[in-house]
Amino acid sequence: MRLKSYKSCLFLVVLILFKILMFYFVTRLISSLLENTIEENLVKPTMAIPRKKLSEQITIIMREFEPHENDVSLTSQSFTNLFATMQQYIMYDEFPYPPLDIMLNNDTSSSVKFVKLSPELRLTYKDIYPLNNILTKYVLFVPDSTRLSSRETLQHMVNKLSSNPGSIIAAATNNRKYDLNCLRMIINTREWMLKFDLVKSTNCHAVIGKHVILMETELLQRVSNAFLLPFPHSLYLQTASLDLKVTIMKGLSFHEGKPLFRSHHSQWKQKQAEVSRLKSLYNVFKIKRVVRETGLTEWYGCTKDTSRCFGTILDSMPSYLYEKRWTPPCCLSNLRKTARHVFNMLDQNGVRYWLEAGSLLGAMRNGDILPWDHDVDVGFIREDSSRCEWLKKAKSRSVVDTKGFLWEKATEGNFFRVHFSKVNKIHVNLFPFFSKNGTMARDSWYTTHKNMEFPENFLHPMSSIEFVGRNVPSPNNIRDFLELKFGKGAIEIPEYPDPNKLKFP
Template sequence: MRYKLWRVMLFVIVLCFIWYKYYLNIKIADYDLNKKLLSAKTSTKPVKLKISQLVTIILREFELYENDVTLTAQSFINMFPNIMLWIVYNEVPYPPLDLAITNNSLTNIQLYNLSPGLKHQDDILSQITTKYVLFVPDSSRITSQHPLQVMLSEIDKNPGSIAVLPVSAHSKGLKCLKLNINQREWTVRYNLAKENNCDEVVGKHLIMLEKNLLKNMYNPLLLPFPHALYLQSSFQNIQVKILKANSLHEGKPVLRTHHSQFKKKQSDQELLKSLYKTFKIKQIIRETGVTEWFGCSKETPRCFGIVLDSMPSYLFEKKWTPPCCMSNLRKTARHVFSALDEAGVRYWLEAGSLLGAMRSGDVLPWDHNVDIGFVRDDLNRCKWLKKAQSKPVVDKKGFLWEKGTEGNIFKVFYSKTNRINVNLFPFYSKNGTMTKDSWFTSHKNMEFTDSFLHPMSSIDFVGRSVPSPNNIRDFLELKYGKGCIENPEYPDPNKLRFP
């Protein structure tokens, strides 16, 4: 009995062993098969996409009233019949574009109007399905696929960059520029780049970049194009490279008459004003050294409103005094200095203006006025101060002299319209102390011993020598505390700390 039981158990063990070996062989075979399949899959070369599957063309740079858009679009469609091409504008072109697309015969060419309307339309970038976007300037022709292949190859080697190709007639005339955008100072400064790696390119050219780069910009299709695009790409440190390739040529000449050229020049200027207002840019310093202003002037209001507690609104935007306002403030200060000198008024630089003179010989970069103290007994020596006691008066150069409504203070404004100003505080001596009849908690023009004015000293300020108290450091530390010259602060550090 025991012998039979042992034989049965042995038989079961043998069967289990045979089944296990069979199961193990199947698993090994499956693993080898999967490995081979995976190896075959990874070794398969990816399908090479056609240019029309990789690139979408946008025509953005053309004039509504005179252009070569139709033939430019046709040239690229002839070379790439299946490529998607968008014609983008802010107003419907007039005369109308002579395109067959108006009757929907070419579905891969689309018109897109950026002007707002009551009807909803999807953002153009959301409708672009390709990885790359190519911007083509008006009046361009292409005679082979080579230029786009060159651009794609460059971006493939340097992802996150912009590739540029000149239209052949302009290849030697392109300008490669570097940009320094200083938001705090409202300024863009240009310099010529030494190589073909730029921040901005000026001249007629094609632009290719990844669509995702456009999606990260505020508005890549802003006019004037492509200048607005380059401002945004430069701010994001996107490098631009100028390439070389043939097969890009000029199309039909446009804007040949003096009238159309003048019209374009006027339009470009208005577009620049609008663009710089959007991006809060007031000063452009060209690579030639020429400065262009897009801020306030004598005929327009200053760039900021009422100032509370000596803290202008721009400080809370992490900006300093707009450069146009600063330039106008310097002009006003120099004008006042000359008028006081001519009249023989004894005056000196006060408060934050004296602090700025000690630090840099200029107005503090965030200050919105200039403070001057003068001897009250000399008031009638200056005819403009004398006249201003009874009513505001405009002098021969358009500066407005006015007695302040808030206490015994005089103000000189750049003009009636532009209220950037110089403050004039009348002091008088009382028991050896220089004092005045009214004070402002927001100003540091406190009483001080008249020994600071005997004798007077001088200091460089806004490009000229200006009278000042003697022992300037002691004078300033009396008002602002120890180390005030070396440790900048905003007027009210409790509201906003200096960067």
Template sequence: MRITPCQAALAAAIALNLLLLLCSRSAPGASPRCRRPGGVPGVTVILRDFDGPDHDVAATARSFSSLPGVPVLVVAEASPYPPVPLPAGVAVLSLRPEPHRAPPRPELAVRTRHVALVPDGARAAPGLLRRMRDALEADGDAKVVAAAVGRRRPRCLRLEVDVKKWTVRYGHGERESDWWRSDQNDQRNDQRGNEQNNQRNDRWDDQNDQWRDDQNDQWRDDQNDQWRDDQNDQWREDQNDQWREDQNDQWRDDQNDHNDQWTDDQWRDDQWRDDQNAQRNDRTSDRRRGDHCGALDGAPAVLLLRTRDLFSLPFPLTRPVVTSLSLQASVRGWRLLLLPDAFPASRRPPPSPHEERRARASLDRHRRTLLEQLGIKLEVLPDGRRRWHGCAKDTPRCFGTVRAQTPQYLLQGRWTPPCCLRALRATARHVLARLEEAGVRHWLEGGSLLGAVRLGDIIPWDYDVDVGIYREDVPKCRWLAAVAAAGRPVEDPEGFLWEKAAEGEFFRVHFSRTNRLHVDLWPFYARPGGVMTKDSWLGHPQDVEFPERFLVPLGTVAFVGVRARAPNDPRRFLEFKFGPGVVENPEYPNPQVRRLAQDVGNKNAR
């Protein structure tokens, strides 16, 4: 089929219009100009971390916009209020969706290849943004480059994010401590070198003194020999000459040996000092290049990274910016390079106590929101202290009703939140102590016994604790007896809630009325033939009758920090219920839904 010139022109016009439409949609506003792949050279400054009416955004924007060719973008949930007089050319981007506006797309507002996230109150330093960009491109290990703001240098911390366990662990950075230890070693090495030199000089002085003494003795001997030559015969003179020659040969040999030893010592000392100087120079060079960190703490900092890396993150502009980027970078294996350079800080009057409390409350609020978005329930600080961000006595548990023996978090590639495990341990210890005090015969059951044998603890993905009891012993426990008599839940003085389960003939002890993490108490009784059975079966494969001989007598195992009652042969009991090899081959409760192999060895499993 032939194409006429008119048809070809029409096709070209349609293609051009489609290209212009695509370009206009990929750029902010209605600009039809296409964006260059990867962005244009340069650095865009983003001001994100500021709060309240006492911010310094206008002066910070004015300082950085004075740098030639550096665009400045103010990003906030809403436009700063009260309104601030921003310099010409500084754009404001609101992240809060509005029904009458297009969805916010901050990645379309940045055209440069690099972006710098600048905290409130920083001031521009000529050439420092360029040096940070050059350091980023030169360092193959770092994805983010940081520089302090003000005289105070941030602490360089190690950081590990365990998504599967909802946990963040911080550690003291090694670079600064290594540098301090290196300085101490240098001082000790210098002292050692001085001591060796002094010892060598002392030995040489001793040798010189010995040589002078020998020379004086030799001179006196010569005088005496001369006198004896005049007095004695030739035979005595010959004997003296021979003796002197032997003494001189020995002295020369000793001196040569000493000189050889001194030369060897000098060579080794020179080599040792050269090595020490080379190592010191290497450390000084590394120090000038900066420290590789996982996170920063204790002081504000400017962060610079590639624009494509920033907007590849799920929460690119979430506050606090440094914490947010550090956590997301750690999950991806990114490194942060902290330079020794610093940006000036604005001179502002010290805040009042009220302003400090308000700023601290705002920071804590943003931090809690960030950790909730990232699914972090526990922070382990460098000094070992723990900050909990999950459930407690007065809050609901972190997950809803469990279906098909598979909590929702397992489908996300996560295990039981650490706050929930902490509450389960506390509930288990409380229940086991009350049963022991009352003389109720009891033992760990099912997955709880499996966790005790494997780990001495709750299985990391388990969501409750199972305990078997003798049904005839129920009246011995005042709380179980009260539940059976009243037919309603009973709360003990420690705030644990005892109740009869709605699903069958067994009891349940909750962490609290609000937090429904629980221990299940299963009443068993012996039927004829010495077989333990019960009245409620929930259809779990391991939920079977078993010989009473496993319970006569009862044994103990370590569990949640205490000694808990257990069958007298836990391994055989578990293999009777679960099958051979159950201790060595862990698996999720319902492998048809999700298997353990999908998550083991992957801290960031999804």
């Protein structure tokens, strides 16, 4: 009897549970039908997108390695061990020799690809510049001899970048606190200059020290040439010009791989390659002066042994003015040296001279050459030319003096030029004047130097003015002298030689 009663109770409980479940599912079904009916008349909500795997979000790029000595194969394997299907690009300009182990053992199905960036016959632009083939949201630049030991490391970097879109994330290859330094980059294209400042921050324009870089592929596509060497300096130069910032993440588990460049010869070879690449990079982006964070100034422009940084000048308008640049700083430096040398030679030989035209205008404004000027103009008394042996010799032929400066007679008029060297033709113009009816006149008409004649009383007596670091003779009443030649307000508002030619979009 008890057993029968127990079975009845159990049956009743099961029946109640069944009815509860049926009521729940019927309720959910009705609710779903109502939602679908409403959605037909309203904008449908955005569907949740499944989170992609890291291997589908990131492409690895190895650009920073030396062909003659590297740890590329093991660095690549370190990432493949954790992310077997993550796309990797190993990029180089010249075929690495000896060949990389990973190249010899690689097959077509591998996720590791090799890209030669330098032009070659039968290779298309797409072949040598693969950025358009990268379909992932992010790219990870990995320096040579780096190891990844944890998947979470990349996830942390992705999370950081996701919360700071439009930035660049950097992480050191070890966990020591002060390995990376943050730099601010000041790029002055008009003055051909790059300046670095060390900043006490984890957010800046560039990072020095060995590190891994994560950035959005879309951001990488904004720079003009993403894979120039030396890397990553070339990348930071381009992103800094866009005022893009780098954030340093600390405490992540990237590690050093095999030690490299342990012999003196390999260190020397690597250093020579770095110097050559820097010179090439600055030449591409027209940077002539670099001021390091230490205060050291490096010059990447012309010298006595190289041609000047601009070509033939037409109508007194150097080509760089059309590029919205001023005179390259190396040219200004060489021009100052040439001017000081000429002044010394004229002083030593008792030649009466004075600062002329645009050079006098620059002296009045800031005691220096106008920042867009390409020569220095000096007037002198014609009868004094016999006092200087170099002027006498230059009347008949070009001559190089004991300091390596070239003296010659100009081809377009009866005046002289003194060049920085026989190769580098940055120069000082020497114009001979003589007195004629109270006017300082010149021998012939110079089409490139107009309005040069002036009343003789501007030289009686002479004055002096600070110019290129020394006192130089000048006419008296300098303001009246300059306004006679250039018009009212010339000192306060100097103009380019022909400003109308620069009025283009």
